[in-house]
Amino acid sequence: MAAEATVKQESHSASMWKGGKSPFNVSWGKMMMWFFLVSDAFTFSSLILAYGTMRHRFAEVWPKANDVFTHFPFYDGHIPLAYVALMTFILIMSSVTMVLAVDAGHRRDNKGVALWMILTIVGGFMFLGSQAWEWYHFIHGTPAGAYIMPNGDVYKVAENAYHLHHLNPPHDALVSPLHQVISDKAVIADIKSKAEHIHGANLTRNEYGNPLFADFFFFITGFHGFHVFSGVIINIIIFLNVLAGVYARRGHYEHIEKTGLYWHFVDLVWVFVFTFFYLV
Amino acid sequence: MADHKNHPHGYYTGDIHNQFVEEHHDPNSKKAIWRTFWILLFITIFEVAIAFAPLSHGLLVTIFIVLTIVKAYFIIAYFMHLKHEEKGFGYTIILPFMLIVYFIGMLITEGNYIGMMGSIFK
Numbered sequence: 485m486a487a488e489a490t491v492k493q494e495s496h497s498a499s500m501w502k503g504g505k506s507p508f509n510v511s512w513g514k515m516m517m518w519f520f521l522v523s524d525a526f527t528f529s530s531l532i533l534a535y536g537t538m539r540h541r542f543a544e545v546w547p548k549a550n551d552v553f554t555h556f557p558f559y560d561g562h563i564p565l566a567y568v569a570l571m572t573f574i575l576i577m578s579s580v581t582m583v584l585a586v587d588a589g590h591r592r593d594n595k596g597v598a599l600w601m602i603l604t605i606v607g608g609f610m611f612l613g614s615q616a617w618e619w620y621h622f623i624h625g626t627p628a629g630a631y632i633m634p635n636g637d638v639y640k641v642a643e644n645a646y647h648l649h650h651l652n653p654p655h656d657a658l659v660s661p662l663h664q665v666i667s668d669k670a671v672i673a674d675i676k677s678k679a680e681h682i683h684g685a686n687l688t689r690n691e692y693g694n695p696l697f698a699d700f701f702f703f704i705t706g707f708h709g710f711h712v713f714s715g716v717i718i719n720i721i722i723f724l725n726v727l728a729g730v731y732a733r734r735g736h737y738e739h740i741e742k743t744g745l746y747w748h749f750v751d752l753v754w755v756f757v758f759t760f761f762y763l764v
Numbered sequence: 765m766a767d768h769k770n771h772p773h774g775y776y777t778g779d780i781h782n783q784f785v786e787e788h789h790d791p792n793s794k795k796a797i798w799r800t801f802w803i804l805l806f807i808t809i810f811e812v813a814i815a816f817a818p819l820s821h822g823l824l825v826t827i828f829i830v831l832t833i834v835k836a837y838f839i840i841a842y843f844m845h846l847k848h849e850e851k852g853f854g855y856t857i858i859l860p861f862m863l864i865v866y867f868i869g870m871l872i873t874e875g876n877y878i879g880m881m882g883s884i885f886k
Contacts, residue, residue, distance in 0.1 A: 507853075508849065508850040508852055508853035508856070509849075509850050510849055510850065510853055515853075518853075518857055522857055522860060525861070526860075526864075529861075529864050529867075533864075533867060533868060533871050534871075536868065536871065536872055536875065537871045537872065537874060537875035538875065539875070540872050540875030540876045540879060541875040541876075541878050541879045541882070542879065543876070543879055544879075544883075550815075564815075565812050565815055566812070569808060569809070569812045572808050573805065573808065576801065576804050576805060576808070577801075579839070579843055580797060580798070580800075580801045580843075582843075583797050583842075583843050584794070584797060586845075587793050587794060587797065590793070741845075744843075744844075745844055748839055748840075748843045748844045749844070751839060751843070752836055752839045752840065752844075755832055755835045755836055755839065756832060756836070758808075758832075759811075759828050759829065759831075759832040763811055763815060763828045764824075764825050764828055764829075
């Protein structure tokens with residue numbers, strides 16, 4: 485058995501890449517997965533860069549994330565960042581279960597791999613569900629809504645401008661695109677007569693301010709969410725293969741490592757989305 | 765291509781991989797995984813906690829970007845095992861992103877400039 489393995493290994497190594505050895509002592513599949521991830525990271529970088537450029541272009545009228553993403557399930561109040569921190573936690577947790585699956589694969593522990601893979605899949609679905617919930621609230625907006633002028637200027641209702649709450653604006657006050665409180669009743673009535681009352685955000689209009697904010701939000705988190713979705717599908721395929729004993733028969737679990745690389749990459753991108761969309 | 769036919773188990777990658785695993789498999793790997801998890805969790809909680817601290821916006825942004833890069837390092841080095849690959853391979857993956865840093869500098873400057881011109885020439 486041992487002799488057979490040695491022979492097999494020699495005949496393999498002679499043909500590796502047809503050059504006799506693997507560059508960097510890393511397998512072909514893993515290296516190509518890394519190269520794909522590099523190119524995918526460039527795609528995400530360019531999206532986030534475009535976001536950053538437009539954000540600086542419209543710096544003074546850009547919505548404040550803490551005014552936009554303030555909901556939390558089963559809680560009827562304003563807690564910014566908590567929900568997205570929870571989503572981050574879910575994704576980090578599913579990264580941990582993924583890396584534990586890889587670790588179990590190194591020990592050739594088929595049951596362990598199956599267990600950690602199914603937990604990773606559950607984590608992926610939890611994240612996708614959280615994202616759907618987030619999108620639902622962003623699209624439907626607040627009950628109070630906002631007033632959009634024919635030229636596109638968005639006047640928010642003061643109760644939704646949390647970052648100005650320390651000024652104690654009057655209940656019926658509006659907030660201008662430049663974050664100024666308007667409490668003059670005549671001016672408010674004038675704006676309300678000319679403007680249209682809107683709720684939530686779509687690709688052309690955004691209750692929270694500049695529509696580009698909504699466009700980038702939908703595109704970047706959507707693109708990331710699609711990556712998570714494809715990751716979950718790939719994980720399910722790999723999980724079924726594990727149950728069928730494909731990798732146990734093959735003698736190694738390198739496929740788990742490759743899907744693991746993709747899954748961690750999805751987590752990595754989220755770390756950047758979290759910073760540039762929600763924190764900064 | 766002929767190799768695929770000769771070896772029903774597919775490709776030649778498996779053997780390199782097994783060699784690699786047998787030589788380098790670390791019995792403390794689980795410990796390292798959980799340590800990385802706690803670091804990532806702690807950084808995230810810290811970020812959320814200081815988001816509302818009375819610090820200047822510029823300082824907060826700097827802290828957040830530095831911590832994001834720290835988190836990215838831990839994910840790439842330990843979850844994606846890049847730290848355990850050959851050093852040259854790590855450089856191949858990481859170095860191209862240095863150009864992105866340059867690109868960020870250019871585009872943010874450009875964005876600020878267009879915005880400034882927009883507010884001068886209304």
